[in-house]
Amino acid sequence: MDTALDLFANVGYDAVPTSRIAREAGVSEGLIFRHFGNKKKLLEAIMASTERRLQEAFAGVIEEDEPAEVVRKVILLPFTIDENEYDFWRLQFKLKWDKEYYNPRLMEPLIQKLTVAFGGLQYRDPELEARFLEQILDTISTQILREGREAALPFRDLVLAKYGLQ
Amino acid sequence: MDTALDLFANVGYDAVPTSRIAREAGVSEGLIFRHFGNKKKLLEAIMASTERRLQEAFAGVIEEDEPAEVVRKVILLPFTIDENEYDFWRLQFKLKWDKEYYNPRLMEPLIQKLTVAFGGLQYRDPELEARFLEQILDTISTQILREGREAALPFRDLVLAKYGLQ
DNA sequence: AGGCTAAGTGAGTGATCACTTACAATATAA
DNA sequence: TTATATTGTAAGTGATCACTCACTTAGCCT
Secondary structure (H helix, E strand, O other): OHHHHHHHHHOOOOOOOHHHHHHHHOOOHHHHHHHHOOHHHHHHHHHOOHHHHHHHHHHHHHOOOOHHHHHHHHHHHHHHOOHHHHHHHHHHHHHHHOHHHOOHHHHHHHHHHHHHHHHHOOOOOHHHHHHHHHHHHHHHHHHHHHHOHHHHHHHHHHHHHHOOOO | OHHHHHHHHHOOOOOOOHHHHHHHHOOOHHHHHHHHOOHHHHHHHHHOOHHHHHHHHHHHHHOOOOHHHHHHHHHHHHHHOOHHHHHHHHHHHHHOOOHHHOOHHHHHHHHHHHHHHHHHOOOOOHHHHHHHHHHHHHHHHHHHHHHOHHHHHHHHHHHHHHOOOO
16 A cells, blocks of 8 residues: 555556556555455555544644634644655645545535634634635645645745734 | 547546547547657647747736736736636646646746736735745636636635735 | 465456557649 | 648557456464
8 A cells, every 4th residue: 555655646546557566565466456456446545544644634723722823733734744644645636636536525624623713813704714724725735745845934934924923 | 639638637648548539539549649649749739838828828917017916917817717728727737746747937927027016015025925826826726627717706806805906 | 283264476367558550531733 | 634742540569457366375263
């Protein structure tokens, strides 16, 4: 699964054959099909951890109650991603263009938390603000995954400043 | 090329065989290879128009000189995309994750124009502001391509308001 | 030890892949 | 009209694809 994740994320699901996954993982090709049934289910086994990983990432935000702190922690969220998980999130972002694997529902807990926070901060349209900040997060995450964490630091500070934080 | 664009954008370059492109285009498969040489060159023929399309999209902004108007026009840019070109831009965004086809240089004219505009508007770090707004554009474009123009209208107004426009 | 299950393999399978080739139809120009 | 170049096609090609299958190996319980 680790090898498949690497190859799916950096080469592409359709571009990488099961024979290559098996070879680079150091197992026989047949084993893939014994374990996962078919290639698609291998991808699904990898993607199955998405919900858990998101919840783990959100945990620190969800338990925060101070509105300004909620916003601050959300902005810092993309920078808390473990570098070992970059491949996983890269795959996630790539598959966003596949309707089958794009599930906006997963972000709802964060949206809700942010909506309440922006409400507490007297923003005019809290839910719209929440959805907009989520998009900015998407943007920053994309940059981090493509150009590394350092490249996104100026943006982090700019966004924090725009929300009157830091 | 139109058929290939449709299929590459909505199914995926590696996922769609040349036989299917030929069938849906109503030509023989051999003709693809007579015209384009190979599958990759067919993709490149489609992508070749990127620079021209970007320049056309940027034209209205480049010739504007009033700083506030520059920012306003940039924010409205994603909404000026012709719906007939959605497939093309969808493909563009999909291939952003392929290093081979991601060329940030193409956005530089817009960045420069925005940097000057933000400078004129007394922003503290004009280039950073320019690159940040470009990212927001990216975000809004993504939303338009995935959920349609109407879904992005609230964001458009929010962003305009955040820059003190509209 | 023996018996059972799960894990793992290597050599296939037909289907499909990108691409080629030999040839036919059509347009162009004198 | 006729010679020539261009545009198009049908039927392949070997390579590679996802997947199967008969079989071996390894772990585990009694």
